[in-house]
Amino acid sequence: MRIIVFAKQVPDTTEVKVDPVKGTLIRDGVRSIMNPEDKNALEEALRLKDKFGAKVTVITMGPPMAEAILRESYAMGADEAILITDPLYAGADTWVTSMILARAAQLIGFNLILTGRQAIDGDTAQVGIEIAQHLGIPVIAYAIGVEIKEDRVIVKRELDDRIEILSTPLPCVITCSKDINKPRYMRVPYIFEAYSKEIKILNNSVLKFDKNEVGLVGSPTKVRKTFTKGPKGEGVLFQGDIDEAVQKIIEAIPVLGK
Numbered sequence: 001m002r003i004i005v006f007a008k009q010v011p012d013t014t015e016v017k018v019d020p021v022k023g024t025l026i027r028d029g030v031r032s033i034m035n036p037e038d039k040n041a042l043e044e045a046l047r048l049k050d051k052f053g054a055k056v057t058v059i060t061m062g063p064p065m066a067e068a069i070l071r072e073s074y075a076m077g078a079d080e081a082i083l084i085t086d087p088l089y090a091g092a093d094t095w096v097t098s099m100i101l102a103r104a105a106q107l108i109g110f111n112l113i114l115t116g117r118q119a120i121d122g123d124t125a126q127v128g129i130e131i132a133q134h135l136g137i138p139v140i141a142y143a144i145g146v147e148i149k150e151d152r153v154i155v156k157r158e159l160d161d162r163i164e165i166l167s168t169p170l171p172c173v174i175t176c177s178k179d180i181n182k183p184r185y186m187r188v189p190y191i192f193e194a195y196s197k198e199i200k201i202l203n204n205s206v207l208k209f210d211k212n213e214v215g216l217v218g219s220p221t222k223v224r225k226t227f228t229k230g231p232k233g234e235g236v237l238f239q240g241d242i243d244e245a246v247q248k249i250i251e252a253i254p255v256l257g258k
Contacts, residue, residue: 001053001148004043004110006101006131007038009066010121034069037116040175043183045114046077046145052148055079055112059104061089061097067199074194075186082108086203091216093223094122099128100214103207105135112153113173117142130174138168141175142175 058073070081120127132139145156
């Protein structure tokens with residue numbers, strides 16, 4: 001079995017600030033980390049490797065500095081690491097990003113693809129779903145449990161009001177929530193090995209997209225501005241039993257609406 005884990009390098013959002021003029025994230029000087037739920041996806045892949053002897057390949061797309069999370073993946077136990085990087089891909093939206101990732105998956109082959117549910121720098125939860133769309137294979141999102149039985153995968157997933165158990169044949173894509181597991185620590189022997197292992201590079205000379213299909217120019221969506229959420233107004237507390245509280249709210253609505 002070959003498992004691909006797609007991971008993303010993201011800014012540590014506890015430190016991110018927004019440029020008040022440009023409305024873009026200020027990334028300079030901000031520590032970068034592996035997207036947390038992508039690390040959950042990697043952990044799940046490694047657990048399947050421990051159980052079935054699968055080969056785990058971690059792929060990220062980004063600038064050369066994204067190599068850092070691939071070294072971390074090796075230190076956790078991944079077997080192979082691939083960096084997709086090309087200036088043509090800069091500014092890609094989720095649709096174009098997923099298209100590029102899907103072609104990379106087709107190129108190397110897979111039985112199962114795992115991703116995080118969403119990235120903390122965008123919160124779209126779109127890329128994993130769109131990868132499956134490009135590949136024409138099933139996808140199950142919000143996984144909190146994964147089992148493999150013969151040629152099928154059984155997934156437990158958590159929704160707002162219920163837990164579902166779903167099954168689909170392989171190959172497929174699964175997006176993992178943070179509650180699926182607790183990622184393991186990097187292991188000392190693997191840490192030493194991580195910096196001597198090969199990181200394969202895929203660029204557009206390999207993936208062969210038309211320059212008008214990818215990057216900012218090929219993206220159907222454009223982000224006009226990013227801004228921080230403003231503070232909420234002061235709240236009003238209504239005390240008393242339910243009938244009294246409802247009556248007070250009704251009386252206050254015209255005042256609050258002015």
